Amino acid sequence: MIRPPLPPHANPDAALLTCCEEAEERVLELTERLVNMDSGTDDLPGLERKAHVLADIFRSLGANSVELREAPEPRRGTYNVVAVFKGTGRARVLMLTHYDTVFPAGEAARRPFRREGDMAYGPGVADMQSSIALLIAAVEILHNKLGQRNYDTLTIHCNADEETGSYGSRALIRELGRSHHVSYNMEQSGREGELITISGRGIAKGTLAVTGIASHAGGGPEKGRNAGYELAHQLLQLRDLSRPEIRTGVHWTMGSFGHKLNVIPDHAEAFADIRVTRVDEFDRIRATIEERIKNRLIPDCRVEFDMDISVLPFQNDPVTLSLAEKVVAFTERELGRRLGFRHANGGNDTSHCAQVCPSLDGFGLGCLDNHSPNEALPLATIVPRLYILLRTWQETFAGRMLNLGEQDSPR
Structure with a gap:
């Protein structure tokens, strides 16, 4: 050779x-x-x-x-x-x-x-x-x-x-x-x-879950609380969590809401790929998200965040x-x-x-x-x-x- x-x-x-x-x-x-x-x-x-x-x-x-x-x-x-x-x-x-x-x-x-x-x-x-x-x-x-x-x-x-x-x-x-x-x-x-x-980099999965109120989209949309709208609002205010200078990445990569065309969705969720070079970044990301999701587009919706750390x-x-x-x-x-x-x-x-x-x-x-x-x-x-x-x-x-x-x- x-x-x-x-x-x-x-x-x-x-x-x-x-x-x-x-x-x-x-x-x-x-x-x-x-x-x-x-x-x-x-x-x-x-x-x-x-x-x-x-x-x-x-x-x-x-x-x-x-x-x-x-x-x-x-x-x-x-x-x-x-x-x-x-x-x-x-x-x-x-x-x-x-x-x-x-x-x-x-x-x-x-x-x-x-x-x-x-x-x-x-x-x-x-x-x-x-x-x-x-x-x-x-x-x-x-x-x-x-x-x-x-x-x-x-x-x-x-x-x-x-x-x-x-x-x-x-x-x-x-x-x-x-x-x-x-x-x-x-x-x-x-x-x-x-x-x-x-x-x-350490790796975690972030889960953002929104609970709203279902209603008929044609017969009573005003009775519902659209979880999809709330999810969109939350994703927009959580889009800047990455810190490239220290190789922290937070990217919302998957999401869904609704299961029937004529029903205001009462559930929505999105998932983030989270990667960090420092353990304390997991804490910063969690704390920042939990603080920001208090700001809601639709007050009657419930918004919850969970982080599953798979690799330190x-x-x-x-x-x-x-x-x-x-x-x-x-x-x-x-x-x-x-x-x-x-x-x-x-x-x-x-x-x-x-x-x-x-x-x-x-x-x-x-x-x-x-x-x-x-x-x-x-x-x-x-x-x-x-x-x-x-x-x-x-x-x-x-x-x-x-x-x-x-x-x-x-x-």
Whole structure:
């Protein structure tokens, strides 16, 4: 495979780089195997098959324990795969992955894994089947090629419902996070593998409900109180809640009122997509809305607001930033390339884990056209991102990413 040469000022660990280059085909072999197995979030039989395949792979790698933990409701019938490797050092590192995709059953047969030029294609190839393959190859190199086990615990968690919010795995993710010094997530690293993710927005659903009084539109409209009119009034006075300067977004995206043509509607509702980078923004938005809805167009209508927070923000606090800066520093020094910082628009499993332990995201491979039939993996990202993951582990195990003594207790 043709790879761009390293810049003249690069100073890599030559032995490690060679291991990564030799593992490139192994990553692609594993990726092909995983891509060609359906595992859409709603495809329970496909998810169970892949869970067992992953468990068998981790057992073959010598994991001290491998568990398939059934998810609670509403995801009962799906499984979190948890593989634990024990070593001789101090660091306890948690790796986060997900093996579900957004594609339906049968998609793997319709669009199997294929390589064309410098890209690979297939359902879930970049999000994140190839990144699971990368992680497996990294464990093989660490143990079999480098002979390194200078960690206390290396835990790999693979969940089956990240694409729909991790409702069947978020509690387990937090539980695992509390017993580890740090978590690293294998989510994608940009179009060319050039990014490390230092923050992700929290997500909430806002519901605005209006109750009016129904009446006959032809025989007594004046007896009614039109919930649709009141909803329109409320939406107009709630349209400016976003704060782009701090990446807060509040967008009313769905709504409805009325169910019969000849009836003044007595109920109306609208829903908002709410995304924030700071937890206190949820409080500001709620307080602002609750104050503004007191101003009503139709006094006899009742207006209520509710907010359901599904994901807390993954914030780029000083610990996160320090972790990221260290990855950027050794990558620039050794590979001659400078990683940029990515601020994710949505949340993922890092958002759950970051509430209980230091976390960093974006250790996976490059990704183009995520979640589409054209989703692609840039092959040139395999070797450098494999190198970056292994060097991150080495620096973490040596206590140079964070002070292991200070992180013996959860945040």
